[in-house]
Amino acid sequence: MIWIHALWVFLAGMLQPVQSGMNAELSRHAATPLTAATWNMLLGFVVVALICVFSGAPVPGVNLLRIAPVWSLWGGLCGAVIVFTMLFNAPVLGAVLLLSCFLLGQLTSSSILDQFGLLGFPQRSIVDQRLVGLILVVAGVVLLLRAR
Template sequence: MSTLHWAGLLLLAVIAGAVVPFQSAINANLSRGLGHPLWATLASLLVSIAVLLPVIIALRLPLPSLGFISKAPLWMWAGGAFGVCFIALALMLLPKLGASGFIALALSGQVVASLALDHFGLFGLVERHLTLPKLLGAAMLIAGVVLIQFSTSPARALLPDP
């Protein structure tokens, strides 16, 4: 894989992460308007379907194999449930923790879970053993979460005096 291709993949991963706080903040406002986080979760998922279906049709993707659908292990369908869990929890927690606090905490959970998934090669992933540098990186991320979430310095301290 060329360096340019690899850089493009890294950029796309950063973009994927960057849209999450926007999605969470927008959905938190939708939640207030609709009266409950679960209604906003449903609305978000329905909009996802409405956006995704035309793309699938435009790309003329073939229908999935019914044989696979009927024989796939139950854990393969859990992704949708995890998506509902993330969206609903984001809607409930983002207003209380702030965007940076919620995303930092969610990211630390993602990193810790990802290290376990990679280390044990769970759900068909290639085993990527846990190493000391990976553990140090996770620890530094969690230290960053503590600084972001539990800092008591006033926000104005970062702004220049008028």
């Protein structure tokens, strides 16, 4: 069962550079990168709202704002920052360097979240193998930066 989830995440990960390219192209045709980011987030909102409606899932109500921890609502802000950052930097860095830097950021923050069991993640210590893996990713990003 875990392989199905891993495959799902892998396939979603394959969409990230595609999304970045699409967003960068949208940005070239929009007045500003912020305009492109606005359209991106608006379309995402519409798609998720339609999925809620057609799947029979309850439509989120204002009550959620009262019962959920305040920090848990900042995920939308993170999404907006990610979309804007990716569409703004994709034309400058190119797909490989863009996603390598992004992946390094993800692995760094994920390691911190796991190490301390933050934001609802179970605590998992950074063992030697994980540390070596992170160092290899850093080395890869440095090589990609130098190759530019």
